[in-house]
Structure formats: C-alpha cells, structure tokens
Amino acid sequence: MTQAIARSWPERVLPALSVIGFLVAWQLFVDIRQIPSIYLPSPIAIAKTLVTMTEDGTLVSNLSMTLLRIFAGFLIAAVGGIIVGLLMGMSRLFERVADPWIAALYPLPKISLIPLLVIWLGTGESYKIIISAITAFFPIAMSTYAGVRQVDPGLIKAARDLGASRSQVQLHVVLPASIPSIFSGLQLGMGVAIILVVAAEMIGSSGQGGMGYLLINAGQVLDTESVFASLVVLTLMGACIIKCQQWLERKLAPWAAI
Amino acid sequence: MNIYAQDVSKTYMARGGSTFIALENFTHCFKSGQFTCILGPSGCGKSTMAQIVGGIEPADGGTVRIESSDGTPSGMKLGSASVMVWQNQNLFPWRTILENVTFGPEMAGMSRAEREEKASRLINSVGLRGFEKHYPTQLSGGMRQRAALARALMMDRPILLMDEPFGALDAQTKIVMQEELLRIFEETRKTVIFVTHSIDEAILLGDEVIVMTARPGRIKEVIPIDLPRPRSFDLVNTQEFGRLFDKAFHLIRDEVTKAMAEMNQVSHS
Numbered sequence: 001m002t003q004a005i006a007r008s009w010p011e012r013v014l015p016a017l018s019v020i021g022f023l024v025a026w027q028l029f030v031d032i033r034q035i036p037s038i039y040l041p042s043p044i045a046i047a048k049t050l051v052t053m054t055e056d057g058t059l060v061s062n063l064s065m066t067l068l069r070i071f072a073g074f075l076i077a078a079v080g081g082i083i084v085g086l087l088m089g090m091s092r093l094f095e096r097v098a099d100p101w102i103a104a105l106y107p108l109p110k111i112s113l114i115p116l117l118v119i120w121l122g123t124g125e126s127y128k129i130i131i132s133a134i135t136a137f138f139p140i141a142m143s144t145y146a147g148v149r150q151v152d153p154g155l156i157k158a159a160r161d162l163g164a165s166r167s168q169v170q171l172h173v174v175l176p177a178s179i180p181s182i183f184s185g186l187q188l189g190m191g192v193a194i195i196l197v198v199a200a201e202m203i204g205s206s207g208q209g210g211m212g213y214l215l216i217n218a219g220q221v222l223d224t225e226s227v228f229a230s231l232v233v234l235t236l237m238g239a240c241i242i243k244c245q246q247w248l249e250r251k252l253a254p255w256a257a258i
Numbered sequence: 259m260n261i262y263a264q265d266v267s268k269t270y271m272a273r274g275g276s277t278f279i280a281l282e283n284f285t286h287c288f289k290s291g292q293f294t295c296i297l298g299p300s301g302c303g304k305s306t307m308a309q310i311v312g313g314i315e316p317a318d319g320g321t322v323r324i325e326s327s328d329g330t331p332s333g334m335k336l337g338s339a340s341v342m343v344w345q346n347q348n349l350f351p352w353r354t355i356l357e358n359v360t361f362g363p364e365m366a367g368m369s370r371a372e373r374e375e376k377a378s379r380l381i382n383s384v385g386l387r388g389f390e391k392h393y394p395t396q397l398s399g400g401m402r403q404r405a406a407l408a409r410a411l412m413m414d415r416p417i418l419l420m421d422e423p424f425g426a427l428d429a430q431t432k433i434v435m436q437e438e439l440l441r442i443f444e445e446t447r448k449t450v451i452f453v454t455h456s457i458d459e460a461i462l463l464g465d466e467v468i469v470m471t472a473r474p475g476r477i478k479e480v481i482p483i484d485l486p487r488p489r490s491f492d493l494v495n496t497q498e499f500g501r502l503f504d505k506a507f508h509l510i511r512d513e514v515t516k517a518m519a520e521m522n523q524v525s526h527s
Contacts, residue, residue: 152348154344154346154348155348155350157314157348158342158344158348158350159350159361159365160314161312161314161337161341161342162341162361162362162365162409162413163338163362163365163366163413164361164362164365165365168365172361172365173350176350176352176353177350177351177352179352253352254393255351255352255353255393255395256351256352
C-alpha cells in the first residue's frame, strides 16, 4: 500500500526553490556580465522565444511530428520486443536461435546504423521510425526475456499442483509474473526511442520538421534562444512521457507497485 | 485414501557433482483420515517426502501408491489426489485473495459464479472475510497462510500436504493457526501429511509422528499420539503431552546434533 509520508517543509519547498534560485542566478549572471545572447541567452529571453514559437505554430507542428515518430517507433519495438522476449524465455529452441543474433546486435551502438538506413530508406519517415524501433527493441526484448527466466519456480510448482496445464502455467503464471520486467523494459525502450528520433531528425532532410530538426537548424544560424527553447521543450516532453508511462503502469499492475 | 509408500528414496546432485541422499527406504502407510506429522532436523528429506507424495518431485526409487481405505488400488495418480500448502504460501502476487483461492477451479474451467460462491464460503471459514479484494503483499504472514489454506481446500482433494506451513510465523500467530487447522481438520477429516521441525506442533496436531534421522533421511521411529480430539492448545500443559514431548525430544536430539556436525563439516571443507 502506498502511504502518504508527511514531508517536512524543507523537503517540500527546497526542490522548487533550487530551480528558481538557479534561474535567478542565471538571469543575473547574463544581465550583469552582459553576455551576448548568441553564447548564453537569459531565461527571460528563452521564455519569450518559447512564447513566439508557440504563437506562430512552429512548436506545435514540430513537436507533434516528433511525438508521432517516437510513438510509432516505440510501438513497433514494444510489440516485437515483447513477442521475441517471451518466445526466448519460453522456448529453448528459440532461445538458442536468437542467442547469436542478440549477442552480436545488442552491444552495437544503434546510431551507427544511421548511414546504412539512410542509404536504404532515404531520410524520410521510415528511416526515423525504423532506427528508433531497432534501438528500443533490444532493451524491451532483453527485459522481457529476463523477466520470464526469473519467474519464481515456487509459483510454477504451486500452479502445477493446483492443476494448471503447461500452457496454462505460461499464460496465467509466467506471463503475469514477467509484467514488472516488461514494464521496466518498456521504460528503457521509450528513453532510447526519444533519443534516436531526435538524433535522426537532426540528420534528416529539412522538409520534414521535428524537434531535432528545429534544434539543429537553430544551431546552424546561431539562434541560441531557439536552441535553448527547443531543449526546454524536449526536456518537458521526455519528463511527461516517462511520468505518463509510470502512471499507466501503476494503473495496469497495481500489485507490482505495492 | 491410504497412501502407501514403500522404500522411497531420493538422491540429490550437489554442486560439483557430489551426491547426497535426502531420503532412504522410506516405508510407511499414511492412513485415511489421519493426521500424520513428519518431524525431523533440516535436511532430513521430510519436505522431499511430502513433495513425492504430491507428485511434485519424482522419487528415484520405491513406490508411492494411493489406495482406497480397504487396501485396494484407487487408480488415482499422484498429484491428482493431493494438494500442497507451502511454507512461503506461493500465492500469486498479481492475483487478489479471491483470485488466488479460485485459481485451481478457474484452470479446470469452473464458471466464475460457481467458483466464487464456493471460494467465499471457504474464505469465511478461514477468517478472511473482507479481504477478498486485497493482494497477498497487503496481508500479514498469518493471513497469507490462511489464504493458501483456503486455496488448497478449494481443490476438494482427499489428501492435504502441508510443508512447514507455520514455520515462518511468529509464536502467537502460529498457535492461532494451529487451532484453526485443528478445527478445519475436524470438519473435513482429510488425510493430512504435515511436515514440521517443531516437536510440540507435531504432537499437538498429529495422530502419529514420524521421527526422521538426519542425512540420509530414514524413519527413526513412529510415535502414535493417542490424545483425544477435538484438541486445543491447552493440551500442551497436560502430563501426557509432556511425556510424548520428552520421548520425541530424546529421539530427535541426537539427530539434530548429527545434522549440526555435518553442517560444520560442509562449511569447513
């Protein structure tokens, strides 16, 4: 059961205060030392840029492009990774066949596949989605596999003793017992899917937009305010996605969070 | 249902290829409707014996047969006649108490309404009314063991195997659970095989107590417990209980010393 632990006031106030203090110090530093905004824009200037980007629609269109790509890549990775992970955990034959492939491809930095994918697929949507799907696939598959392998053998014995058939054990014991591992794999997968989509957008062609494109474009014309504004948006986007995911997990598997 | 075990043996392979004999030539007839306790030091193979009767572990040698009370073969296979209550309960953490208790019938295809009605009766009888929607981690050890007992009783099997079910409970909870089990035994009159390392638990609960030797696990002596039923914990203050305790204690003291000496050897080698 989650219990509300009474927090003392420094515990509640200090985290927010540290952020505000940092921003104030930053603002003062830029103002007093008169740093050119091309090197370090002030928080207020960044906020103004954010407002402009929101008003003229660039933020919404680019952010939604990025989000769509992230979810498309993540979805492919989640379905593929969970299926492969479950098969590896439940079938010795499949495990043996998959082992050399996983051993070879898991440690490979997936970002190094970008040149190859660009040659094959161009710099369009499919390349961005595929690169993030490939990257997110591995942590999801590996966590699922580990989850299946680590199921408490006592639970399997108990289920068999209660009359469950082998296939019922897989469906009603092994699968639910692996859910916490599958969820942690999905969180890792989401993290890398975000990274790879933004990286791919930086390399992609100019016509397709996205937060990565916005960022690299602003950097190239030394529009540092927009660079910072994009970084703020990316940070908030990542935090929101991860928080939503955690919330969803608590809803779907309340017993795992207890 | 009598359970007739003849020359049952089990050898385990330890790490490094050496073997140790957990159980050797275990021969005993567990009589129908009787409560039999298997008492012994750790590592004497008493849990192994219960698992073999339950069809959970295969034996390496010997046979276990389930016979009708008149001694004719029942034709029942090991495992389908019995159900195990485990020391650590082995409740499914993702299922509520109600869903845990109904697991067996659900697998067997009983309708939801039917199995839930039956489960709620059993949940009441083990004193868990109101906790149907709780998850196992939200309950205390004693309550989890009640749920595990209800889940086992739900199976309607003639033989109840209990592998140190109260071993991890605190002293007070243990007494309450022992009295509950005595009451449930009176009501159901199942054939019970109860594994324990606690002498007073074995005497309080059992109609007979099988005292085991340390490795290799053999039957040292079978003590009949002629204490009247229904029983309660007050029994432990009677003279007869004290006499039986002394008898069992002297039988088991040597075995515990032997087991401890062996443990020391293992840890020093």
